[in-house]
Amino acid sequence: MSLLTLRNLSVRFGSPSATPVVEGMDLTLDAGEILGIVGESGSGKSVTMMALMGLIDSPGIVTADAMQFAEHDMLNLPARARRQIIGKDIAMIFQDPMTSLNPSYTVGYQLIEVLKQHQGLKGAAARQRAIELLELVEIPGAAQRLDAYPHQLSGGMSQRVVIAMAIACEPRLLIADEPTTALDVTIQAQIMQLLLRLQQERNMALIMITHDLAVVAEMAQRVCVMYAGQAVEVGSVPEIFQHPVHPYTEALLKAIPEHSLGAERLSTLPGIVPGRYxxxxxxxxxxxxxxxxxxxxxxxxxxxxxxxxxxRCHFPLTEAPA
Structure with a gap:
C-alpha cells in the first residue's frame, strides 16, 4: 500500500464552477521514496501540496476522489485530527525561510513550540531536544542560536532552522517546496545534501518541488511533470530524462543549456501557459x-x-507520427 495516494485532486478558487488551478491530479508515493515535481511557475506544484496539508483557505475549494495518507482519509478528516498529523507525520519546508519564521519570536521558542505541540516536551527536555535538532542540521553554536531572532540569521542558517522544525517529530513524509530559492549556489548544494542525508537516515518519503532538473536527476527516483495545473507525465529516473514521452517534458529537457552547446540560441517552447480565461x-x-x-x-x-x-497525451512521442 502506498504511503500517499492522490486521485483526481482538483483545487478551485471562487466557486465550484471556476476554472481549476489544479485539475485531475493523480499521484502516489511509497514510504522512503523521493519524488520530484517540476514545471513552470504557476503550474500548480505548491498548491497541490498545500491542499494535502489543508492550507487552502476560503474561497479555495478542494475536491478529490481520494486523498489518502497511510490509513488516513485527509479530505474528510476532522480539523482536530488533521492537526495531529500535519507537522508531525507530514511536514513541509516552504520556499522562503525568511517568511517561514515568525520575526517576533526566537528560534528556540518556535522550535520548542513544535516539540510541545506534537511530542509533549517541556522545559529542559524540550530545550535539549531543540539543541540536538539544530546540531543535526549542522548549525554551529546550536545552544546560542536558540536565543537568536530570525533577522539575526543568514538565509542559509534560517533554512536550516526551518528544516530542523520540519523534521523535529520525525515525519513519515517531508515536502520541500523549492527549499533553495533564496540562497546562493554554494549554500544550495549544502541544503540539498543535508535533505538527502536526513531522508536516507530516517527513511522518510520526500517530495521535492523544484525548477532545477539537475537536482531531480541527482536525488529523485521518480518525477512528476506538471503543466497548467495538470500532471502531464510521471516516470522514473533516469528513464524520463533519456526518453521523455510527453512533448512538454521533451521541451523542458531541451531548454537545459547543456543540451544547446554549440547552438546559436537556447531551445525554447513558443507561446505562454494558458490562463484562467x-x-x-x-x-x-x-x-x-x-x-x-x-x-x-x-x-x-x-x-x-x-x-x-x-x-497525459493522445500521441506520446514514442507513438507520434513521423
Whole structure:
C-alpha cells in the first residue's frame, strides 16, 4: 500500500464552477521514496501540496476522489485530527525561510513550540531536544542560536532552522517546496545534501518541488511533470530524462543549456501557459505543441498508464507520427 495516494485532486478558487488551478491530479508515493515535481511557475506544484496539508483557505475549494495518507482519509478528516498529523507525520519546508519564521519570536521558542505541540516536551527536555535538532542540521553554536531572532540569521542558517522544525517529530513524509530559492549556489548544494542525508537516515518519503532538473536527476527516483495545473507525465529516473514521452517534458529537457552547446540560441517552447480565461478546449499544450493534431484541439487527454509510467497525451512521442 502506498504511503500517499492522490486521485483526481482538483483545487478551485471562487466557486465550484471556476476554472481549476489544479485539475485531475493523480499521484502516489511509497514510504522512503523521493519524488520530484517540476514545471513552470504557476503550474500548480505548491498548491497541490498545500491542499494535502489543508492550507487552502476560503474561497479555495478542494475536491478529490481520494486523498489518502497511510490509513488516513485527509479530505474528510476532522480539523482536530488533521492537526495531529500535519507537522508531525507530514511536514513541509516552504520556499522562503525568511517568511517561514515568525520575526517576533526566537528560534528556540518556535522550535520548542513544535516539540510541545506534537511530542509533549517541556522545559529542559524540550530545550535539549531543540539543541540536538539544530546540531543535526549542522548549525554551529546550536545552544546560542536558540536565543537568536530570525533577522539575526543568514538565509542559509534560517533554512536550516526551518528544516530542523520540519523534521523535529520525525515525519513519515517531508515536502520541500523549492527549499533553495533564496540562497546562493554554494549554500544550495549544502541544503540539498543535508535533505538527502536526513531522508536516507530516517527513511522518510520526500517530495521535492523544484525548477532545477539537475537536482531531480541527482536525488529523485521518480518525477512528476506538471503543466497548467495538470500532471502531464510521471516516470522514473533516469528513464524520463533519456526518453521523455510527453512533448512538454521533451521541451523542458531541451531548454537545459547543456543540451544547446554549440547552438546559436537556447531551445525554447513558443507561446505562454494558458490562463484562467483562455484555456483550450482540448489538450492544454495544443497552442504550443509542435506535434499537435486535430484530435488534440477537440479532446482533452487523461493521464493514462504508459510503458514509461503515465502520460497525459493522445500521441506520446514514442507513438507520434513521423
Amino acid at each position: 483562455d484555456r483550450p478546449r482540448g489538450c492544454l499544450l495544443t497552442p504550443r505543441c509542435p506535434y499537435r493534431q486535430e484530435r488534440c484541439q477537440d479532446s482533452r487527454p487523461l493521464l493514462q498508464a504508459h510503458t514509461t509510467g503515465a502520460v
